[in-house]
Amino acid sequence: MGGYVPAGRKEYVWESDNPYYEKKKYPEPTVCEECGAVFKNGRWQWPEQLKEPLSKEVNKALCPACRRKRDKYPSGFVYLSGKFFEEHKEEILNRIKNVVDEVMSLRPLQRILWIEEKEDGTTEIATTSEHLARHIGEAVNKAFKGEFEVKYNEGEKLARVFWHRD
Numbered sequence: 001m002g003g004y005v006p007a008g009r010k011e012y013v014w015e016s017d018n019p020y021y022e023k024k025k026y027p028e029p030t031v032c033e034e035c036g037a038v039f040k041n042g043r044w045q046w047p048e049q050l051k052e053p054l055s056k057e058v059n060k061a062l063c064p065a066c067r068r069k070r071d072k073y074p075s076g077f078v079y080l081s082g083k084f085f086e087e088h089k090e091e092i093l094n095r096i097k098n099v100v101d102e103v104m105s106l107r108p109l110q111r112i113l114w115i116e117e118k119e120d121g122t123t124e125i126a127t128t129s130e131h132l133a134r135h136i137g138e139a140v141n142k143a144f145k146g147e148f149e150v151k152y153n154e155g156e157k158l159a160r161v162f163w164h165r166d
């Protein structure tokens with residue numbers, strides 16, 4: 001436990017390299033019919049990030065983040081547990097929301113898919129990317145201490161992040 005990072009793994013890049021989702025190319029501009037994100041200049045951006053206004057003719061599709069939401073196909077999980085967590089749940093979840101809002105304002109594909117409370121009191125947060133899961137875990141651990149562990153499943157491109165404090 002503690003600051004465990006698996007040995008031998010290359011430094012992490014921000015966007016997931018899962019070819020099925022995040023690296024797919026779309027005709028430009030493509031607008032996500034669910035969330036309004038725009039694929040332009042080779043990446044997904046929010047309309048307010050665009051340098052110039054959109055043309056009237058746009059291609060429509062579902063962005064990778066909305067596809068993951070529809071398919072219930074996260075690439076990261078964060079598990080929060082322990083007595084301290086129970087007692088400070090609202091504060092910790094607010095902190096996470098702020099961290100994610102900040103990331104998402106620049107990177108539209110970095111999102112939380114769901115937050116779910118398990119029967120044993122653990123809260124599960126599903127994310128669109130391994131990186132975001134780790135980023136959340138690190139932010140919580142930095143702010144609140146505790147025990148922090150990241151487990152990767154390379155084959156499935158999945159990260160499970162555990163944070164615990166009693």
Ligand SMILES: [Zn+2]
Nearest residue numbers: 032035063066
């Ligand atoms: Zn979308």
